[in-house]
Amino acid sequence: MRDREIGRFARDSRHAGTVARASRSLRWERPAPARGQSLSRPQRRNARATEGGTPALLQPAASSTIVSRSPHASFPHNAFTVWAQIERRLRAAEGWVLFLDFDGTLVPLVNHPNQVRLERAVRKLLRSLARHPHLTVYIISGRRLDNLRKVASVPGVHLLGLHGWEEPGATLPIEQQQVLREAKRWLEPRHPRSSGIWLEDKGLAIGVHHRGASPAAGRLAKQLTLQARRRFAPELNVMRGRKLWELLPAAVKGKGEATRELLRDLPSHTLPICIGDDASDETAFAALRNGMTLHVGGKGRTKAKYWLRNPTEVREFLERLEVVANCRKPSALSNS
Numbered sequence: 293m294r295d296r297e298i299g300r301f302a303r304d305s306r307h308a309g310t311v312a313r314a315s316r317s318l319r320w321e322r323p324a325p326a327r328g329q330s331l332s333r334p335q336r337r338n339a340r341a342t343e344g345g346t347p348a349l350l351q352p353a354a355s356s357t358i359v360s361r362s363p364h365a366s367f368p369h370n371a372f373t374v375w376a377q378i379e380r381r382l383r384a385a386e387g388w389v390l391f392l393d394f395d396g397t398l399v400p401l402v403n404h405p406n407q408v409r410l411e412r413a414v415r416k417l418l419r420s421l422a423r424h425p426h427l428t429v430y431i432i433s434g435r436r437l438d439n440l441r442k443v444a445s446v447p448g449v450h451l452l453g454l455h456g457w458e459e460p461g462a463t464l465p466i467e468q469q470q471v472l473r474e475a476k477r478w479l480e481p482r483h484p485r486s487s488g489i490w491l492e493d494k495g496l497a498i499g500v501h502h503r504g505a506s507p508a509a510g511r512l513a514k515q516l517t518l519q520a521r522r523r524f525a526p527e528l529n530v531m532r533g534r535k536l537w538e539l540l541p542a543a544v545k546g547k548g549e550a551t552r553e554l555l556r557d558l559p560s561h562t563l564p565i566c567i568g569d570d571a572s573d574e575t576a577f578a579a580l581r582n583g584m585t586l587h588v589g590g591k592g593r594t595k596a597k598y599w600l601r602n603p604t605e606v607r608e609f610l611e612r613l614e615v616v617a618n619c620r621k622p623s624a625l626s627n628s
């Protein structure tokens with residue numbers, strides 16, 4: 293199955309604050325923008341909305357709403373078995389931006405999203421990385437931003453919710469909010485409590501969870517979500533997560549689009565490092581073909597170039613990155 297996204301995706305200026313913060317965190321001089329890239333991220337969003345849509349490069353396929361793993365994926369290498377190669381690449385970069393997923397990446401997966409806890413040592417590590425003058429750190433999650441703040445707030449680390457769409461002040465058109473409410477009302481009586489499926493009302497998204505439930509419950513969750521999407525098309529998209537199906541507003545485009553746009557506003561020699569475990573991370577892996585992409589969860593079908601076993605190995609990777617970053621003298625970076 294190929295990575296696929298569908299829907300018409302609205303453009304707006306919601307990421308202005310994030311981009312501004314990210315820009316402030318970078319202390320080296322920006323290179324001149326490439327042709328056609330002189331607009332800021334929010335300006336580009338507005339321009340595309342005015343022009344009536346998404347550029348061809350970003351157009352999703354029209355036949356499905358599902359974002360899932362690719363059958364054409366290559367076989368990635370374990371990051372630590374090819375560490376010398378990775379280290380060379382890290383050392384060659386003039387700056388780095390980390391795009392980190394949260395659940396299943398920085399913290400182990402648990403049955404209920406509210407049960408997670410970011411370890412103190414990981415917080416400390418992220419704070420230290422974010423302080424580095426040539427390193428910018430984002431946590432991009434499918435959670436709502438408010439929820440993400442409660443569990444992942446670390447000084448200097450930028451947080452984006454709803455797969456990169458949501459930052460402070462983000463709002464959804466009233467019509468799409470209304471459609472989401474209707475979709476939830478439609479779903480509620482259709483999933484038996486005994487099935488093990490439970491609905492998570494994220495306000496701007498609906499999660500249909502089946503973690504810990506039977507395979508039959510997983511099939512039912514998928515069926516219900518796709519039925520809801522068909523019923524409320526084209527206002528809603530569907531994304532597949534781990535033991536989760538999500539109904540999202542059409543405006544939410546996924547991590548691929550979010551990371552690509554954030555990267556456009558960073559200096560051109562910045563190396564993007566993207567780490568995630570979920571189907572939604574695959575869109576970012578595909579978008580960052582020239583970056584360093586790492587799939588968490590072992591060797592599997594993925595568009596990432598490397599893999600890590602679990603959040604413990606993610607932590608080890610970040611610790612190694614910190615060592616490399618600290619070995620680089622700021623003057624050497626600035627003058628390179």
Ligand SMILES: [Mg+2]
Binds near residue numbers: 394395396569570
């Ligand atoms: Mg995840």
